[in-house]
Amino acid sequence: MVHRQNSRKSGPESLAKRETSPAQPGAAIVRAASRTRTLGVRTSASALERYGSLWWRAQLDYHIFVSYAHKNGEIAASLASQLADLGLKVFLAERNLSASEHWEPAIRSALKNSKVILCLITPESKSSGWVHAEAGAAWVLEKPILPALRFVEPSDLIEILRLPLGRKIETPEQIDALLDDVSRIFSVSRVARPNATAKCGENFNALSDWNNALKIGPWTRSDESQLIAGRGMHNYLLSQNHYSPNCNVQAILRFAELSPANRLDAVNAGIVFGWTTPLGVRRYFNLLMNQERLFVELIGDRGGDAYLDYQHLDSGIPFCLTEGATYDIAISIGDRQMAAIIKSSKNQWTYTATLPETPIGRIGLRPWRSRVECEKFEIMKG
Structure with a gap:
């Protein structure tokens, strides 16, 4: 006052x-x-x-x-x-x-x-x-x-x-x-600048983009294999830049150390997009993968990433997150919509979702109750 x-x-x-x-x-x-x-x-x-x-x-x-x-x-x-x-x-x-x-x-x-x-x-x-x-x-x-x-x-x-x-x-x-x-x-130029990576995208496995990425919680990157690893319910690896619609994500992920729980849906991981808020007031969309289903949820819509502060946008599709399996993931983010194709050695899933608003913000990884090993995570402008 x-x-x-x-x-x-x-x-x-x-x-x-x-x-x-x-x-x-x-x-x-x-x-x-x-x-x-x-x-x-x-x-x-x-x-x-x-x-x-x-x-x-x-x-x-x-x-x-x-x-x-x-x-x-x-x-x-x-x-x-x-x-x-x-x-x-x-x-x-x-x-x-x-x-x-x-x-x-x-x-x-x-x-x-x-x-x-x-x-x-x-x-x-x-x-x-x-x-x-x-x-x-x-x-x-x-x-x-x-x-x-x-x-x-x-x-x-x-x-x-x-x-x-x-x-x-x-x-x-x-x-x-x-x-x-x-x-x-x-008096500045609109030609490409060193920090203007959002014009073309980001690749977390590249050293320069890895150094600039926003890391919440412990994450590691092997310079030899370029393998990225992280685990934990409050860990995030996020893009340096905010992305508007018409962008694509290509990822190759492997999940391990799936935390034991009484419910299969409690063991989950996700890919985050549309993160615009400061770190202390998290609000974002999450493409959630668990041992039963694949769906999109909106986190923090009631004010802050609390345990129950989420909204499932639909019922999703049947899915199974498997210990040690490798998933090839392609995501397209548009105006109030998202589409994903996920492949493993044995299955392929196709999923689309309508979003309540246009997602604009950071994109990244959320291990949640698992350890994620990332062979590739690339964001490309559409």
Whole structure:
């Protein structure tokens, strides 16, 4: 909570410190921002380019702060990954903040130490108190605001978001145009960069991608055989980048040390996709393989990867996870759909699932109650 100041000082600094309404976070600062037009602040192409100078790049912590509503987390994560592919440092709350961190001061600091504030405006976020607060704070701090509009009209927005530099991002071509704008602002090239692996994919067995992969819990990789191994209910091996639909996964996996349990369905492993949230608040899709069935589940939809916090999306198909067997797995992830073909030495399974939302996020492995040995795990853009 931001407390009222006793000082009678006026100006952007004192306005930014005034107490916000609990019912609508940041409402006061938005009203304050609307009263700062006398400061003569204007968001223009020249102002944005000024903030992209080398001097500012050296002085500030983030190039871009992405403001968005929680319901649009997957869209924001995909956009942030594409901005990061330009070599820019991007602040995205769900990526940069942990679940145990006090968010309000961290967000204030990130706003202050970012050059440009990109506001993702959608039907869900156009009336969001937090998005309004962050836009208002950006105005008060004299930060350039770049609205990214998705299925909303400027006339429906508060005044400080009705800016001529706003871009629609409803199609891939429009997203490309936004990225071109940002490239010009910061004088960076959109040609392939060292960290732009999401444009072509990742291969966990390759040393460079293995070093960059996100590892939760202990994982090992043999440089000689390139075999990856890991086990445990809370272990994950995840891609460095977030992937949008139209991508494919090719994997060769072997499972061992299947944990004994009273129920066959309790012994399971999985392939994770659509992971967008921070590590402390896990939410993702999981293609689950157990000793009875193969199906997709949504983990963490009620707030956090707890034992019972999952949703089976359908009844799946009969399947049998076998000790020591090797599985050749091909997965295609599309817009609200997933298809998988799994082969072993004795069987082949084909499975498709309809998803409740478009999966955008990290892709990886989840051993759960088994030890997984990975001969190949490759993610390819479609």
